[in-house]
Amino acid sequence: MDSTKYNVLIEKRLLTTFAQNPLKETCKLIPFDDNTQEIDHQYAEKIDGILGVIGLPLVTKCIREESFLNKMPNVKVVISLGAGTDHINLPLLRKKGIRIATTGKINSGVTAEHGFMLLMASARNLKQAMVAAASPESFVTFRLNNNGIRLLGSTLGIIGLGSVGYFVAEKAAAFKMNILYHNRTRRSQEDENKVQAKYCETIEKLLSQSDFVMLCVPLTDHTKYLIGAKELKLMKPSTVLINISRGDVVDQDALVKALQAGAIGGAALDVTTPEPLPADHPLLHMPNVIVTPHYAGATKEVLQELLSTGVTNLLAGLKGNPMPNELECPIP
Numbered sequence: 001m002d003s004t005k006y007n008v009l010i011e012k013r014l015l016t017t018f019a020q021n022p023l024k025e026t027c028k029l030i031p032f033d034d035n036t037q038e039i040d041h042q043y044a045e046k047i048d049g050i051l052g053v054i055g056l057p058l059v060t061k062c063i064r065e066e067s068f069l070n071k072m073p074n075v076k077v078v079i080s081l082g083a084g085t086d087h088i089n090l091p092l093l094r095k096k097g098i099r100i101a102t103t104g105k106i107n108s109g110v111t112a113e114h115g116f117m118l119l120m121a122s123a124r125n126l127k128q129a130m131v132a133a134a135s136p137e138s139f140v141t142f143r144l145n146n147n148g149i150r151l152l153g154s155t156l157g158i159i160g161l162g163s164v165g166y167f168v169a170e171k172a173a174a175f176k177m178n179i180l181y182h183n184r185t186r187r188s189q190e191d192e193n194k195v196q197a198k199y200c201e202t203i204e205k206l207l208s209q210s211d212f213v214m215l216c217v218p219l220t221d222h223t224k225y226l227i228g229a230k231e232l233k234l235m236k237p238s239t240v241l242i243n244i245s246r247g248d249v250v251d252q253d254a255l256v257k258a259l260q261a262g263a264i265g266g267a268a269l270d271v272t273t274p275e276p277l278p279a280d281h282p283l284l285h286m287p288n289v290i291v292t293p294h295y296a297g298a299t300k301e302v303l304q305e306l307l308s309t310g311v312t313n314l315l316a317g318l319k320g321n322p323m324p325n326e327l328e329c330p331i332p
Helices: 057-064 089-098 109-122 126-133 139-145 163-174 188-194 203-207 229-234 254-260 299-319
Strands: 006-011 027-032 047-055 076-082 099-101 155-161 178-182 198-199 213-214 240-243 266-269 290-291
Touching: 006 109, 006 299, 057 076, 076 299, 089 099, 089 139, 099 240, 099 299, 109 126, 109 163, 109 188, 109 240, 126 139, 126 290, 139 213, 155 163, 155 203, 163 178, 163 188, 178 203, 188 198, 203 229, 229 254
Parallel strands: 006 027, 006 047, 047 076, 076 099, 155 178, 155 213, 178 198, 213 240, 240 266, 266 290
Antiparallel strands: none
């Protein structure tokens, strides 16, 4: 039996989510937290692997910055808990001989649930309703003047009908919404029929016909600023834009201008640029905009699954075995 002890840098809060810690027998765990920016030099040269959640400063440095990785010459494996890859410098990791894995599509379902929650909250003006409920002056008048939009018969345009987008479509179909979608590759006739989704060959056609537009695409060079001033002008004045993908899929400055001008009806964003937004950012203070802290893919149950998958990948990678969710690092 291999009794080798590996030195693993692990996000501190993950230690509390273990029902039974499967790493204790084979790994020496070195915790870090949200505020950790550097690693003590006495540990840096000994670290074999890193396990953490996407978005933490330390995790970001480990998968993007060569100068930071130079301080940890023995790192063999990095596990990023989440599905996105836009934040990972794959050519750099290949150059360093570091293997990396994410946790696949485990959180696709709950991400879709969150997206649909944002849609429903926007449809019924929930943010404004909560304020009105606490005000005797507006309690009754709000009910008469801000009734919202009925989902039945309204049109949802989904941009990106992958695993998350299709889960969203299933929910929209249950509410008898009309569903349009645009995707790099058209889904099969069977997939379309199951949710009664109609394919739009162009984004422009989808935008002009939708009451709600939901973004479910990964961030790539092709999708960066996919929704900008030109696209926002194509939407109806009542349309709500919902983003559960990545902040940079939307030109945020153009979105602010469109909202301020009343060119679209509202926005619901789980992702922004940057994260978090500055406290005085206009998006945080508009009554028709909902912003949540990039937690669409996070529930207690999903975190346990992410962690279990991450540990499986980590131990396999440290032992030199294939990792189930390993990413291919292209030649730089």
